[in-house]
Amino acid sequence: MFRLLEEKSERMVESVLQLDNQEVLAGRTCPACFGPQPANHNDYEAATRDRLIICLDGNFQHRHHSKASRDYEILRTPHIFLPEGAADSMTREICHMEILKKPPEKADRCANAHKAADNKRNESTWKGCDDTGLMGAFCRHDAAMSLVNIFKSGEKRALPLALLKKLLLGVEENRPVGVLYNIGCSLNKYIKARDLRLEYKSQLTFGTSIFHSYVHNWGCQLDYNPRLNTGWGLSDGEGLERMWSYLSSLVSPLRYATRNHRLESIAHCLKYHNKRSIKQLSSAFWLIRKFKNATKRQRETQSQLEAILKLPNPFGKPGDNYTISFLKKQWTHQRSFRADHTDEEHERRKQLIKLYEHRSTLEVLKARLLDPKFHLLSKKEVNKIFDNVKKVSNELQKLEKELSDELLSDDVDNDE
Structure with missing residues (x-):
């Protein structure tokens, strides 16, 4: 009550x-999340x-x-x-x-x-x-x-x-x-x-x-x-x-x-x-603790970065060390590479699935041709089976050529 x-x-x-x-x-x-904005609102980064x-x-x-119990009152x-x-x-x-x-x-x-x-x-x-x-x-x-x-x-x-x-x-x-x-x-x-x-x-x-x-x-x-x-x-x-x-x-x-x-x-x-x-x-103690943790993390990160910048860069000129611009560039390439290749990998998987499906269909059609009951089929049914075999074979050859061309292009890129 x-x-x-x-x-x-x-x-x-x-x-x-x-x-x-x-x-x-x-x-x-x-109040920190839903209260009024601070006076120095524009000093913060846009992000x-x-x-x-x-x-x-x-x-x-x-x-x-x-x-466990019965509610005699509404919830x-x-x-x-x-x-x-x-x-x-x-x-x-x-x-x-x-x-x-x-x-x-x-x-x-x-x-x-x-x-x-x-x-x-x-x-x-x-x-x-x-x-x-x-x-x-x-x-x-x-x-x-x-x-x-x-x-x-x-x-x-x-x-x-x-x-x-x-x-x-x-x-x-x-x-x-x-x-x-x-x-x-x-x-x-x-x-x-x-x-x-x-x-x-x-x-x-x-x-x-x-x-x-x-x-x-x-x-x-x-x-x-x-x-x-x-x-x-x-x-x-x-x-x-x-x-x-x-x-x-x-x-x-x-x-x-x-x-x-x-x-x-x-x-x-x-x-x-x-x-x-x-x-x-x-409480001021809460803000002080958070500020100390943030500055501590900043110092630790800065020391780690300084240690990396002293290392020799095997991908640069002889005698060069890692630089911040080089690391940023590598990170940008990493993100763009993943973004560019995701769709390609998805399409390649779809093509492989189609390839396996066509091969399976072709095996089923070949089995029907070897079936003793095949000779009992009408001429129309026989022609339909041969047409299906020809159609699936053509699609299978087309898919195999596309996939082999993609693999060859990937090998050329890797060699370069």
Whole structure:
């Protein structure tokens, strides 16, 4: 009852003051991310100026057993949680856009490498549970912005999209937003393939959380690893992992509590956590610690770079050492090489698949020619088989010539 009265009091104050969504987030979540801009706003680089960085993650330890209790009251959703049905609404929107756009079904190696996002979990996985986990959105200062309760499902795409949709409705239209997620690369491609109507989605930039980014292939890391791209600073995207550790003591008791008690307890802990974070942000000691860590990292990086610049460059003139311009040029070539060769490799794989399919078809047709029943076929059926053999043989020869020409050109380039 006390928590309910406290929540109503806060909402009444926000209503009387006519606070918008961003001002509410500044008061409840993080004034550093959602508060007014600093006086020296224009002194920051364009890549980091007024940039909001958030992280997304799911947790399936916070489950609730369906027979643990019976709720005689309707489910009350705390302010920090998305309303019940928000994820279902996003799922319907995704299905609608899939019907319109008809995106191609492609295997996603990044999503398949993460157990929580491989879409192989079903209702039998969550047998005996109604609420199967939580998914949250936190800012770069580890403050909780919003969560969604997962009901009898895994880490579906609708969950992070529902969280993003709520967030984007509460920030300025032109504000750049960076999203760090275990499979941020996959989520970005998913949104583009279906042309989902997220508010201000042109301002979104996706990355992978730092400790999960090295699971991805090198081409994916070049585009999404926050340590290999500008604008992310030292944000690691692992704020929710730290939060799950903070909430770990609630896992066992809340599995057997009522559904209302479960949500309210989690919301109450996060409310306390956010208030404590706001006090830390206003403390000079927090800023001093962050500044010291940044300068320490800068000194370490500078010393490593100076050591590299003293090494001889085997790719330059005799006696030359590595230079910053040379290293930058090599990095640019690395990125452009990956970007230029990805499509070529994909086309080559498609041609190889066609080649194997044609060979298989040709073997089947040859087997029919050797079949004793072949002599019982009509003249029309025989001519049709020969025409198919000729057609497949011509296509096979064409594909073999194209692939051999590509291999020869690659060998010539390597010799040069």
